[in-house]
Amino acid sequence: MQEFTVAEVAKHNVPKDLWCIIDGNVYNLTDFADAHPGSAVVLHKIAGKDATSEFYSFHRQEVLKKYARLVIGKTAVLQKYPLPPPASFSKVPYAETLATLTKPSPFYNQSHLAFKRAIRAFCEENIAPDAESFAKLGKIPTRETLLAMGETNIHACRLGPGPHLKGRTLLGGVLPEDFDYFHEAIAHEEIARAAGIYCYAEGLASGMMIGAPPVLKFGPAWMKEKVIPSILSGEKMICLAISEPGAGSDVAGISCEAIKTPDGKHFIVNGTKKWITNGTFSHYFTTAVKGTAGISMLLIERSDGVETEAIKTSGTGSAGTAYVTFTNVKVPVENLIGKEGQGFAVIMANFNHERWGMVASACSAARFIVEECFKWATQRKVFGKSLVEQPVIRYKLGQMIADLEAVQSWYEAITYQMTKLDYKQQTQQLAGPIALLKYRCTRMTHLVSDNAVQIFGGRAITATGMGRHIEQFQRTNKFGAILGGAEEVLLDLGVRQSMKVYPKDARL
Numbered sequence: 013m014q015e016f017t018v019a020e021v022a023k024h025n026v027p028k029d030l031w032c033i034i035d036g037n038v039y040n041l042t043d044f045a046d047a048h049p050g051s052a053v054v055l056h057k058i059a060g061k062d063a064t065s066e067f068y069s070f071h072r073q074e075v076l077k078k079y080a081r082l083v084i085g086k087t088a089v090l091q092k093y094p095l096p097p098p099a100s101f102s103k104v105p106y107a108e109t110l111a112t113l114t115k116p117s118p119f120y121n122q123s124h125l126a127f128k129r130a131i132r133a134f135c136e137e138n139i140a141p142d143a144e145s146f147a148k149l150g151k152i153p154t155r156e157t158l159l160a161m162g163e164t165n166i167h168a169c170r171l172g173p174g175p176h177l178k179g180r181t182l183l184g185g186v187l188p189e190d191f192d193y194f195h196e197a198i199a200h201e202e203i204a205r206a207a208g209i210y211c212y213a214e215g216l217a218s219g220m221m222i223g224a225p226p227v228l229k230f231g232p233a234w235m236k237e238k239v240i241p242s243i244l245s246g247e248k249m250i251c252l253a254i255s256e257p258g259a260g261s262d263v264a265g266i267s268c269e270a271i272k273t274p275d276g277k278h279f280i281v282n283g284t285k286k287w288i289t290n291g292t293f294s295h296y297f298t299t300a301v302k303g304t305a306g307i308s309m310l311l312i313e314r315s316d317g318v319e320t321e322a323i324k325t326s327g328t329g330s331a332g333t334a335y336v337t338f339t340n341v342k343v344p345v346e347n348l349i350g351k352e353g354q355g356f357a358v359i360m361a362n363f364n365h366e367r368w369g370m371v372a373s374a375c376s377a378a379r380f381i382v383e384e385c386f387k388w389a390t391q392r393k394v395f396g397k398s399l400v401e402q403p404v405i406r407y408k409l410g411q412m413i414a415d416l417e418a419v420q421s422w423y424e425a426i427t428y429q430m431t432k433l434d435y436k437q438q439t440q441q442l443a444g445p446i447a448l449l450k451y452r453c454t455r456m457t458h459l460v461s462d463n464a465v466q467i468f469g470g471r472a473i474t475a476t477g478m479g480r481h482i483e484q485f486q487r488t489n490k491f492g493a494i495l496g497g498a499e500e501v502l503l504d505l506g507v508r509q510s511m512k513v514y515p516k517d518a519r520l
């Protein structure tokens with residue numbers, strides 16, 4: 013690259029010959045000025061000057077990457093803000109979990125770190141580039157992306173440890189037998205970080221994370237053999253169809269009915285499901301139905317009588333959130349997941365993994381927002397000093413960090429318990445704590461979202477530019493307080509679960 017002196021750059025200081033220096037590099041903005049979204053006028057004011065500080069007041073670093081073509085040379089001035097190398101861990105305080113950098117941890121080892129680095133690299137290369145534009149356009153992820161997640165076994169990793177990992181090559185060189193719930197949590201965390209929780213991330217087969225476990229844990233052998241490989245490869249999609257227009261957290265209230273044919277060989281399914289993540293593009297529906305025996309779970313293939321329609325939410329069309337209608341759908345009785353009439357137990361067992369996964373994603377998303385706020389507060393100047401020099405801003409950051417780290421610690425403690433308990437024990441012993449944890453987590457994200465909006469001001473309600481991640485987070489954050497069980501329902505469940513084991517002999 014050609015090197016210029018500061019004095020040489022200074023000569024190009026008029027609109028028809030407009031150069032400037034940004035972080036050591038020389039930009040020729042003459043032809044770009046009229047197309048500049050921030051107006052030509054502001055560029056005229058910095059013509060011929062070092063505009064690094066002005067640039068970082070109004071733009072994200074990614075703008076420089078996108079417009080690298082405008083660079084015509086460099087100066088001897090040392091670059092102060094180099095773009096971070098690929099798949100690196102952030103050095104901004106609290107931007108990474110405490111164990112990611114150098115701090116010791118009872119839970120994570122080198123294998124977790126290697127996995128984290130590898131999946132971050134995958135996400136940066138394959139997921140992040142589409143995240144913003146696809147979310148805006150409401151486009152579902154491409155087949156290539158979903159297949160790439162299959163090839164690298166990310167789909168399989170998101171279903172947690174188990175026999176489905178046997179013989180698979182995992183990212184970071186992790187051996188399938190060493191893979192535990194901390195690895196799985198890292199997969200959810202990294203996807204949420206790269207793709208935006210309750211936004212583009214939802215399209216990345218998150219329906220599978222909740223729709224496939226019932227098949228894996230309770231489905232008959234033929235079903236596992238037929239369905240699981242095609243799902244884990246990314247060829248086919250599956251979703252969980254439980255909630256209905258008249259039944260959300262109130263699962264017992266579902267009305268989608270499945271009536272057995274007189275020969276006992278099929279169910280005829282009639283009813284609707286609402287808010288079904290990935291429903292618009294799923295091939296399989298893990299569906300809760302009501303029959304004479306009570307609630308059952310059925311695997312329904314997309315076929316005649318299955319219709320899906322996109323629902324517009326505050327999130328994005330990338331999630332494929334659907335209204336599903338089953339009209340006289342003929343389903344073989346072999347498609348029962350678990351025993352007839354025992355669907356409630358399958359649903360309840362599944363909820364734990366779903367809620368825990370939501371916490372993993374939400375902690376990571378909140379951490380990313382903390383990082384955004386810390387960076388903004390440091391580089392944004394008001395009343396002659398940076399925001400972070402104002403006590404009120406430090407108070408807000410402190411609240412966010414303290415809440416986040418408290419939830420993170422509880423979630424890691426529960427994750428550790430999951431690594432020591434089998435699936436049945438988890439269902440019996442962790443349903444209450446996980447319900448309470450998810451409640452605490454979404455209260456934390458409310459605070460993080462609220463404080464982030466106050467720190468970013470107008471930019472927090474602007475979909476592009478400096479605050480675009482904050483805008484998305486505050487717009488979609490509420491999903492977490494509803495999906496997988498509303499906060500109020502979870503608090504109630506948490507206490508009811510502990511009442512079941514309350515010692516009969518305990519007295520004040």
Ligand code: HEM
Nearest residue numbers: 039049050054055058063066067070075079082476477478
């Ligand atoms: C390489 C040089 C530059 C490029 C490629 C560039 C590009 C952009 C882009 C893409 C935006 C829209 C922001 C977004 O929504 O993402 C923008 C906005 C803006 N730019 Fe630049 N810019 C450059 C230099 C500068 C400089 C040196 C200034 C100095 C004053 C400046 C001032 C602004 C302002 C005031 C806005 C509007 C910010 C807002 O709406 O909050 N730009 N610029």
